[in-house]
Amino acid sequence: MAHHAETGHPTGHAPAVHAEEQTTTGINHRKLLMWVFLSSDCLFFGSLIATYMVYRGQSLVGPYPVDIIDVPITTISTFVLLCSSFAMVRALAATNEDNQGKIQFWLLMTAFLGAIFIGFQVYEFNLFRAEGLRIDTNLFGATFFTLTGFHGAHVTLGIVWLVALFFVARKGRLGPRTALDVEMAGLYWHFVDIVWIVIFTLLYLIGGFDTGPSATISIDPSVLGFL
Amino acid sequence: MATLTDVISRPAGQSGLWSWITTVDHKRIGVLYGVTAFIFLLFGGIEAGVIRLQLAVPDNTMIDPDTFNQMFTMHGTTMIFLVVMPLSASFFNFVIPLAIGARDVAFPRLNAFSYWVFLFGGLLLNASFLTNQAPDAGWFSYANLTEKPFSANAGLDYWALGLQVLGVSSLAAAFNFVVTIVNMRAPGMSLMRMPLFVWMTLITSILLVLAFPVITVGLIELTFDRNFGTSFFVPEGGGDPVMWQHLFWVFGHPEVYILILPAMGIVSEILPTFSRKPLFGYPVVVFSGIVIGIMGWAVWSHHMFTVGLGPVAVSVFTITTMLIAVPTGVKIFNWIGTLWGGSIDLRTPMLFSLGFIALFIVGGLSGVSHAVAPSDNQQQDTYYIVAHIHYVLFGGSLFGIFAGIYYWFPKVTGRLLHEGIGKAHFWLYFIGMNITFFPMHYLGLNGMPRRIYTYASEFGWDNLNLLASLGYVVLFVGTLLFILNLVVSLRKQPDSGHDPWDAPGLEWSISSPPPVYNFATIPQVEGIDQYWITKRRAAAEGHPITEPEAPVDVSTIHMPSPSYWPLVTAIGTLILAAGMLVDVGWDYIRFPIPFLGGIIAFIGIVGWSNEPAAAEHHDGEHGDGDHAIEHGATAVMDRPGAARPAVRLLCSVCGNRMSSDFRFCPYCGGAVENPDQANDEEG
Numbered sequence: 039m040a041h042h043a044e045t046g047h048p049t050g051h052a053p054a055v056h057a058e059e060q061t062t063t064g065i066n067h068r069k070l071l072m073w074v075f076l077s078s079d080c081l082f083f084g085s086l087i088a089t090y091m092v093y094r095g096q097s098l099v100g101p102y103p104v105d106i107i108d109v110p111i112t113t114i115s116t117f118v119l120l121c122s123s124f125a126m127v128r129a130l131a132a133t134n135e136d137n138q139g140k141i142q143f144w145l146l147m148t149a150f151l152g153a154i155f156i157g158f159q160v161y162e163f164n165l166f167r168a169e170g171l172r173i174d175t176n177l178f179g180a181t182f183f184t185l186t187g188f189h190g191a192h193v194t195l196g197i198v199w200l201v202a203l204f205f206v207a208r209k210g211r212l213g214p215r216t217a218l219d220v221e222m223a224g225l226y227w228h229f230v231d232i233v234w235i236v237i238f239t240l241l242y243l244i245g246g247f248d249t250g251p252s253a254t255i256s257i258d259p260s261v262l263g264f265l
Numbered sequence: 266m267a268t269l270t271d272v273i274s275r276p277a278g279q280s281g282l283w284s285w286i287t288t289v290d291h292k293r294i295g296v297l298y299g300v301t302a303f304i305f306l307l308f309g310g311i312e313a314g315v316i317r318l319q320l321a322v323p324d325n326t327m328i329d330p331d332t333f334n335q336m337f338t339m340h341g342t343t344m345i346f347l348v349v350m351p352l353s354a355s356f357f358n359f360v361i362p363l364a365i366g367a368r369d370v371a372f373p374r375l376n377a378f379s380y381w382v383f384l385f386g387g388l389l390l391n392a393s394f395l396t397n398q399a400p401d402a403g404w405f406s407y408a409n410l411t412e413k414p415f416s417a418n419a420g421l422d423y424w425a426l427g428l429q430v431l432g433v434s435s436l437a438a439a440f441n442f443v444v445t446i447v448n449m450r451a452p453g454m455s456l457m458r459m460p461l462f463v464w465m466t467l468i469t470s471i472l473l474v475l476a477f478p479v480i481t482v483g484l485i486e487l488t489f490d491r492n493f494g495t496s497f498f499v500p501e502g503g504g505d506p507v508m509w510q511h512l513f514w515v516f517g518h519p520e521v522y523i524l525i526l527p528a529m530g531i532v533s534e535i536l537p538t539f540s541r542k543p544l545f546g547y548p549v550v551v552f553s554g555i556v557i558g559i560m561g562w563a564v565w566s567h568h569m570f571t572v573g574l575g576p577v578a579v580s581v582f583t584i585t586t587m588l589i590a591v592p593t594g595v596k597i598f599n600w601i602g603t604l605w606g607g608s609i610d611l612r613t614p615m616l617f618s619l620g621f622i623a624l625f626i627v628g629g630l631s632g633v634s635h636a637v638a639p640s641d642n643q644q645q646d647t648y649y650i651v652a653h654i655h656y657v658l659f660g661g662s663l664f665g666i667f668a669g670i671y672y673w674f675p676k677v678t679g680r681l682l683h684e685g686i687g688k689a690h691f692w693l694y695f696i697g698m699n700i701t702f703f704p705m706h707y708l709g710l711n712g713m714p715r716r717i718y719t720y721a722s723e724f725g726w727d728n729l730n731l732l733a734s735l736g737y738v739v740l741f742v743g744t745l746l747f748i749l750n751l752v753v754s755l756r757k758q759p760d761s762g763h764d765p766w767d768a769p770g771l772e773w774s775i776s777s778p779p780p781v782y783n784f785a786t787i788p789q790v791e792g793i794d795q796y797w798i799t800k801r802r803a804a805a806e807g808h809p810i811t812e813p814e815a816p817v818d819v820s821t822i823h824m825p826s827p828s829y830w831p832l833v834t835a836i837g838t839l840i841l842a843a844g845m846l847v848d849v850g851w852d853y854i855r856f857p858i859p860f861l862g863g864i865i866a867f868i869g870i871v872g873w874s875n876e877p878a879a880a881e882h883h884d885g886e887h888g889d890g891d892h893a894i895e896h897g898a899t900a901v902m903d904r905p906g907a908a909r910p911a912v913r914l915l916c917s918v919c920g921n922r923m924s925s926d927f928r929f930c931p932y933c934g935g936a937v938e939n940p941d942q943a944n945d946e947e948g
């Protein structure tokens with residue numbers, strides 16, 4: 039460890055920046071909590087993804103993925119979400135540098151890019167409904183809407199969190215001392231992003247060309263066209 | 266922030282109803298958990314009584330099959346989720362911060378939230394009785410029995426939503442305890458110096474963190490099937506009922522370890538205390554616990570041997586299941602090794618612990634017998650399984666928990682439970698449990714299926730069923746005795762003193778009941794069983810310890826203030842879940858009430874994170890509420906084992922060499938000596 043707890047440190051109100059040194063492991067409680075929560079969330083998405091994979095190609099009636107999945111559109115929204123992770127990194131950097139203007143800008147930018155992603159998702163869900171895929175149409179609809187829906191809910195929560203942080207930042211309350219507040223949101227945000235990468239790969243790039251139950255499932259080579 | 270939350274200050278009272286409702290003190294929350302779960306134990310016990318009464322004689326028509334289904338479903342669900350888990354949580358809450366030398370858990374308000382959500386989840390589940398729609402598909406609710414066509418009323422919705430709510434509670438508590446144990450240990454308490462109960466709590470919490478999301482997903486899919494017309498588990502729509510079984514048991518098998526590991530931890534505290542000898546092979550017990558926690562993930566399909574998974578899967582799961590019995594068996598030998606050569610004191614906690622070992626062995630043996638797939642084909646879904654689960658859960662988990670209640674009761678209340686009544690309670694439980702459940706082995710092997718509401722006399726099951734029902738009466742009387750013991754002891758028992766058992770744990774170094782701040786000075790830990798070290802040293806130095814740590818002025822120690830927000834958030838969570846029971850049938854939003862719950866929960870969270878740290882002074886620092894404890898309790902902490910000289914010690918009996926962590930030889934229990942200082946210590 040770089041820093042050492044001073045001996046004879048007075049009890050009572052230690053300044054918040056020193057909080058890290060006061061735990062057994064040196065990791066802040068809240069950060070550890072976040073990691074434990076995320077490990078739990080891994081299993082949550084893992085189970086949803088497992089359900090999708092088990093039921094891949096098992097739908098008895100259409101529409102099947104190949105009929106409606108639009109990879110190029112979702113590639114754009116995926117790109118937007120990736121960019122939001124970059125914005126999140128900038129927001130944390132600005133917090134550590136105590137650059138108030140930039141903190142607000144990048145927090146809002148992250149939330150904004152997340153909102154665009156959600157916009158794409160709403161558009162996609164409506165399109166699918168119009169094309170006859172509802173949650174109760176077939177197994178594809180059930181697994182697709184459940185998995186991407188819960189992911190969307192995670193992103194939405196993240197947006198609410200970021201906007202709340204933005205208001206905190208407007209009061210000038212974010213800075214190096216409270217960087218952990220931003221870092222926690224960042225951990226969450228990056229996690230949700232990574233989950234989306236997995237979902238995008240499995241549901242769109244690999245599963246997006248699945249047909250009905252009888253056909254064998256294989257990766258359509260045309261997918262390589264736009265990679 | 267110029268919101269509502271600035272205006273409402275934190276509640277400050279120390280007594281009265283509101284102080285309990287707003288408490289964030291881990292000790293009070295532990296008591297709340299314990300009392301609530303005990304009341305649910307009585308519910309579950311009454312349900313069991315109805316079952317045993319119905320089955321006491323053949324061709325009984327006392328209750329109809331529907332009621333019978335509701336009884337065994339609610340009995341199993343209650344005992345697992347509303348009794349054994351929260352009773353374990355009650356010990357986590359009360360004991361863990363004391364055992365690791367901390368002033369509270371890492372997130373006191375999250376802890377209060379866990380309790381309230383648990384209470385509401387239990388009430389939601391049991392509210393199904395009020396609408397006469399109790400769930401009736403068994404505690405593991407196999408698809409497709411649970412689908413709308415076969416379970417048309419709302420029973421399974423109560424079940425699924427109730428378990429979701431309870432899951433939120435368990436997860437919040439598990440997050441809290443992982444962080445608390447990893448991060449709030451007293452200086453010097455390295456991982457391998459943690460008391461066994463702390464270790465088992467850590468492993469249990471990690472299992473909860475990883476296992477619960479799996480059942481969450483299963484329950485979501487079930488709820489969608491029932492309310493939104495999906496076919497996750499409906500064959501007509503292409504779904505596979507076996508998928509539910511996988512999701513349930515991937516959670517379910519780690520869950521059985523969630524149920525037993527805390528009891529194992531409790532027993533591992535009690536056996537050394539009453540043998541006057543440290544736990545035999547501490548590192549081996551820790552390691553077996555870890556191995557159980559890992560391997561518990563690789564055995565789930567042993568619940569599905571008769572489903573038709575094919576020979577490969579069946580063989581693999583047979584082998585893994587047999588393997589997991591090894592670390593379990595190792596622990597049993599460690600406990601027996603602890604007793605070996607000890608000076609055993611048969612007080613009530615010890616009796617329950619010994620009962621635990623004996624009964625758990627029986628349950629473990631029947632477990633291994635259905636690990637063998639061909640033999641399990643005969644046992645699956647018979648009373649033989651019922652015998653197994655009750656030997657491990659009643660004889661195991663519940664005996665461990667009662668041992669813990671008798672052990673820590675004086676710490677909680679300052680009074681010992683009455684020994685005479687306690688012993689009678691033990692013997693009634695021990696004998697009653699064997700009369701009730703041992704015959705079930707024979708019933709099962711003679712072909713009696715579980716979950717039948719009556720049977721014909723020609724099958725030849727009459728006598729053993731009657732015997733089992735008589736055993737229930739013995740258990741019933743035992744439970745009454747325990748209640749009597751609580752009442753009598755709280756009124757009549759003399760002051761227990763701070764350390765009635767001459768116990769090794771840090772919690773015994775402070776007064777009983779402990780002060781709000783637990784430790785006036787955060788203890789320094791030098792080895793396993795720290796309080797024994799302290800007491801032995803003081804005795805050797807000629808001033809034996811007879812008093813607990815002296816109290817200090819509470820106002821000098823910064824403790825987190827009570828809070829309303831956990832309760833508000835928990836109410837929101839309840840409405841969010843229970844609202845799913847009300848289908849208003851609007852076009853776009855069929856279920857509007859959950860949104861209301863979501864809003865309430867959101868307000869709760871906003872209030873929570875903007876709450877000032879203390880009732881009296883208001884420094885307005887953002888989100889500072891829960892960190893009060895960080896400033897107070899851990900300011901003096903330093904990293905464990907920082908500057909520990911590496912002393913090599915020698916066993917005076919067998920000559921084994923060991924590190925300075927040991928004061929007794931882990932292999933033979935002999936006294937330890939330091940070869941360099943052998944002479945100094947003589948005097």
Ligand code: HEM
Binds near residue numbers: 524628641650
């Ligand atoms: C030596 C260790 C153990 C082994 C090898 C073992 C093995 C098994 C097997 C193979 C089954 C499935 C039987 C069937 O349904 O046909 C089973 C059922 C069960 N076991 Fe164990 N078990 C062990 C310990 C435990 C423990 C410690 C607990 C909980 C405290 C436990 C709780 C249960 C429960 C609740 C069931 C029944 C689930 C149900 O069908 O309702 N077991 N056990």
Ligand SMILES: [Cu+2]
Binds near residue numbers: 521564565568
């Ligand atoms: Cu199992």
